[in-house]
Amino acid sequence: MHHKACRPICIKTDIKPASSVEVNAEVDDEPPSQQACCPESPQPVRQRTRKLTIQSLPPDTPTARSQFKHFYYPNISEKQWNDWQWQIANRVRSLDQLAKFLHLSPEEKMAAQGLQTKLPLAITPYYLSLLVGHGADYPLRRTVVPVIDEFIKMPGEDDDPLGEENQSPVPGLVHRYPDRVLFLTLDFCSTYCRYCTRSRMVGHGRLFFNRRRLENALEYIRRTPTIRDVLLSGGDPLTLGDARLDWLLTRLRQIKHVEIIRIGTKVPAVLPQRITPQLVRMLRRHHPLWMSLHFTHPDECTPEAYRACQRLADAGIPLGSQTVLLSRINDSVETMRSLMHHLLQMRVRPYYLYQCDPISGSAHFRTSVDKGLEIIRGLRGFTSGYAIPTYVIDAPGGGGKIPLTPDYYQGREGSAVVLKNYEDKTFHYPDVC
Numbered sequence: 001m002h003h004k005a006c007r008p009i010c011i012k013t014d015i016k017p018a019s020s021v022e023v024n025a026e027v028d029d030e031p032p033s034q035q036a037c038c039p040e041s042p043q044p045v046r047q048r049t050r051k052l053t054i055q056s057l058p059p060d061t062p063t064a065r066s067q068f069k070h071f072y073y074p075n076i077s078e079k080q081w082n083d084w085q086w087q088i089a090n091r092v093r094s095l096d097q098l099a100k101f102l103h104l105s106p107e108e109k110m111a112a113q114g115l116q117t118k119l120p121l122a123i124t125p126y127y128l129s130l131l132v133g134h135g136a137d138y139p140l141r142r143t144v145v146p147v148i149d150e151f152i153k154m155p156g157e158d159d160d161p162l163g164e165e166n167q168s169p170v171p172g173l174v175h176r177y178p179d180r181v182l183f184l185t186l187d188f189c190s191t192y193c194r195y196c197t198r199s200r201m202v203g204h205g206r207l208f209f210n211r212r213r214l215e216n217a218l219e220y221i222r223r224t225p226t227i228r229d230v231l232l233s234g235g236d237p238l239t240l241g242d243a244r245l246d247w248l249l250t251r252l253r254q255i256k257h258v259e260i261i262r263i264g265t266k267v268p269a270v271l272p273q274r275i276t277p278q279l280v281r282m283l284r285r286h287h288p289l290w291m292s293l294h295f296t297h298p299d300e301c302t303p304e305a306y307r308a309c310q311r312l313a314d315a316g317i318p319l320g321s322q323t324v325l326l327s328r329i330n331d332s333v334e335t336m337r338s339l340m341h342h343l344l345q346m347r348v349r350p351y352y353l354y355q356c357d358p359i360s361g362s363a364h365f366r367t368s369v370d371k372g373l374e375i376i377r378g379l380r381g382f383t384s385g386y387a388i389p390t391y392v393i394d395a396p397g398g399g400g401k402i403p404l405t406p407d408y409y410q411g412r413e414g415s416a417v418v419l420k421n422y423e424d425k426t427f428h429y430p431d432v433c
């Protein structure tokens with residue numbers, strides 16, 4: 001397991017440091033071009049490549065991050081590094097760029113061809129700093145760096161496995177359950193997860209923060225009084241600027257039957273700089289506001305992520321987590337337990353553990369359902385109940401989330417209910433009927 005392992009940080013030195021960059025525009029309208037390289041990204045200058053061992057440090061410490069920044073971005077101030085818009089403007093967006101930071105594996109190199117048509121590549125410098133010094137099998141690297149396997153479609157896989165397109169009454173709104181809607185605010189994320197359920201649309205630069213489209217969606221919610229819960233998702237709503245997000249939340253709050261608003265985001269894991277005091281000051285004006293945070297692996301729980309969650313929790317926002325079960329990334333009891341324990345310390349309540357959806361090209365990410373049950377069995381009874389998420393399969397075709405639990409309920413003997421506990425011991429409960 002790679003977590004917290006102390007290792008030398010090997011950095012390729014065939015690059016030139018990035019220069020300072022001004023970010024003037026709000027980034028949330030940026031159509032994420034699949035091929036474009038940020039002009040301000042590192043450019044190759046040195047001809048030879050050598051490995052430089054900077055110091056033996058866990059790569060997920062601020063000190064290691066500081067070394068990374070000083071090496072690759074020596075002209076960038078702390079203030080710029082901590083500016084979320086600088087992070088977005090300087091995302092690594094092609095495998096050529098990535099090769100200046102990581103030694104790409106043959107599987108990663110082969111993926112370059114298909115990226116024109118698939119989910120684009122984008123990784124914030126912050127998240128990239130967590131990958132440097134690790135090999136191609138490193139769990140976090142596998143979540144964001146494409147490999148050739150994602151272009152192989154297996155039987156049963158689909159671009160829209162949850163049938164969201166068929167449950168969309170107006171563009172960008174999915175109405176599956178009677179009392180709640182999924183509101184797709186934009187298709188932009190700061191960092192793209194290779195296993196994204198919405199890879200058919202995310203990152204393609206087609207779903208913008210367009211007020212006419214949003215007004216249409218708001219109007220649908222307004223004239224559907226059964227909707228009491230609105231989940232803002234995308235893309236990542238927290239990549240919107242404060243003013244736009246405030247506008248949307250204000251409009252939703254004006255609808256009397258909308259009781260709660262939820263925001264689904266991966267920002268605290270991939271762009272914790274976004275959680276600024278100004279943002280949380282604005283968010284707290286829209287209570288009751290909940291958040292579902294997307295964390296995948298304990299190595300994402302850095303001091304920066306802790307601070308981001310602390311700010312959100314201090315603003316009174318209840319935080320839940322959503323984790324996708326992923327092969328060779330988090331599919332062991334030990335890794336999952338460690339992640340859940342970190343989340344609790346970050347004041348995030350583990351909410352859902354998702355069986356990976358059968359999106360096209362996801363076979364290398366998917367585990368068996370038995371593996372998911374084994375993990376839940378390895379948590380229940382062995383750690384706090386708060387640390388145990390609900391394991392669900394989002395039913396293909398749009399059937400909604402179906403919870404799965406190991407067989408604790410064994411049936412009946414007469415009027416007694418027969419139960420197995422976490423130690424596999426049998427107990428009888430005298431049922432009233």
Ligand code: SF4
Nearest residue numbers: 189192193196235266
């Ligand atoms: S953050 Fe969410 S929407 Fe964005 S790529 Fe990852 S899984 Fe998809």
